[in-house]
Amino acid sequence: MATETGRTAGWRELLGAGNLSVVILVCLGPWLHAADALMITTMMPAIVDEIGGERLVAWNFALYEVGSIVAGAAGGLVALRAGLRGPMTASAVVFALGCAVAVVAPAMPVLLAGRVAQGAGGGGLIALSYVAVGRLFPGPLMPRAMAALSLTWGASAFIGPLAGGFFVTWADWRAGFAFFGMQAAALALWIWFGLRSVPEPERQRGARLPWRRLGLLAVAILAVAFAGIVTSAGWMAASLVLGVAALALFARMDGRAGADRLWPRGALDPRGGAGAAILMVLALNVATMGVATYGPILLERIHATPPLVSGYLVALVSIAWTVSAVVAAGAAERHDPKIIATGIVVVAASVALSIHAVPQGPLWLVGLAMLLEGAGYGMAWTFILRRGGRLVLAEDGERFAAALPTVGRLGYALGASFVGILANRAGFAEAAGPAEMQQVARVIFAGSLPVALIGCLAMARFVTARA
Numbered sequence: 441m442a443t444e445t446g447r448t449a450g451w452r453e454l455l456g457a458g459n460l461s462v463v464i465l466v467c468l469g470p471w472l473h474a475a476d477a478l479m480i481t482t483m484m485p486a487i488v489d490e491i492g493g494e495r496l497v498a499w500n501f502a503l504y505e506v507g508s509i510v511a512g513a514a515g516g517l518v519a520l521r522a523g524l525r526g527p528m529t530a531s532a533v534v535f536a537l538g539c540a541v542a543v544v545a546p547a548m549p550v551l552l553a554g555r556v557a558q559g560a561g562g563g564g565l566i567a568l569s570y571v572a573v574g575r576l577f578p579g580p581l582m583p584r585a586m587a588a589l590s591l592t593w594g595a596s597a598f599i600g601p602l603a604g605g606f607f608v609t610w611a612d613w614r615a616g617f618a619f620f621g622m623q624a625a626a627l628a629l630w631i632w633f634g635l636r637s638v639p640e641p642e643r644q645r646g647a648r649l650p651w652r653r654l655g656l657l658a659v660a661i662l663a664v665a666f667a668g669i670v671t672s673a674g675w676m677a678a679s680l681v682l683g684v685a686a687l688a689l690f691a692r693m694d695g696r697a698g699a700d701r702l703w704p705r706g707a708l709d710p711r712g713g714a715g716a717a718i719l720m721v722l723a724l725n726v727a728t729m730g731v732a733t734y735g736p737i738l739l740e741r742i743h744a745t746p747p748l749v750s751g752y753l754v755a756l757v758s759i760a761w762t763v764s765a766v767v768a769a770g771a772a773e774r775h776d777p778k779i780i781a782t783g784i785v786v787v788a789a790s791v792a793l794s795i796h797a798v799p800q801g802p803l804w805l806v807g808l809a810m811l812l813e814g815a816g817y818g819m820a821w822t823f824i825l826r827r828g829g830r831l832v833l834a835e836d837g838e839r840f841a842a843a844l845p846t847v848g849r850l851g852y853a854l855g856a857s858f859v860g861i862l863a864n865r866a867g868f869a870e871a872a873g874p875a876e877m878q879q880v881a882r883v884i885f886a887g888s889l890p891v892a893l894i895g896c897l898a899m900a901r902f903v904t905a906r907a
Contacts, residue, residue: 459577463585465634466572467592468627469528469565472535474593476558476620477504478600483613490613493548500555502665507559508566509849510658513702514649515567516842524575525635528568532628535561539621543614554617561624563849567842574829574841580773586822587769594762597755650700653693660686661850667857673864680857687850703843704836713831713905714840716898717824718847720784723895725851727791727888728813730859731757732852734868734884735798741877743801753807760814761821768819776823777903783820784899786812788892794885799878824902831905855888862887 480487480500488494511531518527538557545551569589577585607616663683667676691708694701709715736750745753764783771779790812797805825841832840866883867876 459581461634462576463588465627465630466569466576466585467588468623468630469531469562469569470589470592471596472532472620472624472627473508473562473566474596475600475603476535476539476562477501478596479604479607479616479620480555482604483608483616486608486613487551488548491545491547491551493551496548496552499552499665502662503552504555504559504562505665505849505853506658506661507556507561508563509661509846509853510654511560511563512567512842512846512849513657514654515564515846516571516839517649517700517702518564519568519571519575519838519842524568524572525631528565528572528635529628529632531561531564531568532624532631533561535565536621536624536628537561539617539624542617543621563846566845570825570841570845571838574825574837582826583769583771583822586825587765590762590765590818590821594758597758648700650694650697650702653690653697653702656686656690656693660684660690661853664853664857667860673861676857676861676864680854680861683854683857702839704832704839707843710898710901713902714828714836716902716905717828717831717840718843720895720898720902721824721844721847722851722854723891723898724784724787724817725848726855726858727892727895728787728817729852729855730791730794730862730884730888731810731813733856733859734863734881738798738877738881738884739803739806741871742799742874742881743803745803749803753803753810756807756810757814760811761818762814764815764818765822768822771823773826776827779823780820780827781899781903783816783818784896786816786819788889788896790816791885791889791892795882795889798885799881827902831902858891859884859888 484500515527534557538554538559538561541554541557542551545554573582573585573589603619604613604616607613607619660683663679663686667679667683670676670679688708691703694703695705695707695709703718704714706712706715707718710719731754735754736745739745739750739753768779790809793805793809793812797809825844828840828844829837862884863880866880868880871877871880
């Protein structure tokens with residue numbers, strides 16, 4: 441019989457007696473985080489009509505990301521110090537309180553305060569959910585549990601916007617926040633009572649939360665967010681440089697820290713396994729933001745694509761990610777390097793294909809690029825956590841698990857600003873017709889391709905690294 445690390449586990453084993461409730465519990469955190477982030481997109485026009493704040497709309501997303509990334513960065517350390525049950529319960533409570541603030545918000549600044557709390561609670565929940573997968577579903581069960589998380593993300597991509605549209609149409613936007621707030625409150629109770637019997641490893645004492653480094657990370661994210669909001673190319677570039685510099689300083693300080701470090705040692709050093717994995721995820725998320733940020737508007741202005749069709753084309757990324765993750769989940773651990781390498785190369789190929797497909801069409805070719813992006817990432821993501829956990833120091837396993845989703849969201853924030861700079865330099869604001877928009881599309885995706893290639897180089901190091 442194969443060894444415990446070599447065998448594979450089926451869905452029946454994952455969802456068997458004693459596991460099903462824990463699987464659902466772990467997946468509810470990412471559901472709240474992702475669906476809430478997407479729901480507000482469809483509710484924002486109604487929110488502005490009632491409480492105003494047009495100039496602050498972009499900060500609803502920016503501040504949500506700040507709370508999410510900072511809380512997520514601290515997730516691994518918090519789990520080491522306090523276990524899973526208490527921090528996960530607290531994260532759900534903070535999320536619920538943020539929703540309550542949004543429900544009663546009389547003006548946009550108050551709503552923004554609620555969004556920060558929602559981001560912090562959601563970011564904590566998702567980081568701790570990844571830690572929980574590694575801790576509660578070891579060995580052959582981990583890929584199946586990761587695939588279950590991918591299913592949650594895919595469902596959120598559809599249900600989040602639909603939920604926002606439902607509440608705006610049949611109730612009001614405040615009811616939408618109340619709906620998610622009640623779910624978070626119920627989740628807090630479920631975590632507190634449902635995880636009582638789950639054994640936890642010995643907790644590490646003495647390490648304190650490094651508020652200075654967390655503050656530096658917040659500055660980095662705010663600067664990157666500001667770069668994605670301003671219209672001036674000069675201010676955009678300056679803010680992005682400031683954000684990257686603050687992030688680099690954070691990584692340097694954190695790498696020199698002791699027991700209170702937030703990320704695994706060598707987090708941004710591509711010579712090691714952890715650093716290569718984190719750089720790979722960061723680069724690929726930056727490189728694929730062209731579709732999420734500008735895809736629908738480029739398709740509309742170049743190909744006269746209806747908004748519904750554009751939305752479904754972009755949603756193909758989530759669909760393919762989910763299907764690919766579920767299909768690949770049963771692969772044995774010895775295949776991890778090959779599967780990861782194949783998936784990351786497919787993602788890079790989708791960026792290369794978009795250089796032609798988005799400006800020139802036809803739409804089926806655009807859809808193929810979206811499918812490749814989602815399928816490649818879904819295939820690889822399931823096994824990045826498992827392989828990374830084998831490569832890092834034993835004391836850094838949970839830090840690595842918590843860092844992956846945090847770095848992913850950081851990549852999205854950096855990527856949105858990066859493609860914004862590319863679009864502005866290509867004349868996006870002045871583009872008047874399809875021909876000008878075609879040039880904008882070429883610049884965005886051609887400029888993203890070198891970043892994707894950096895991700896491939898980091899992948900090569902990751903799949904060949906040794907513990």
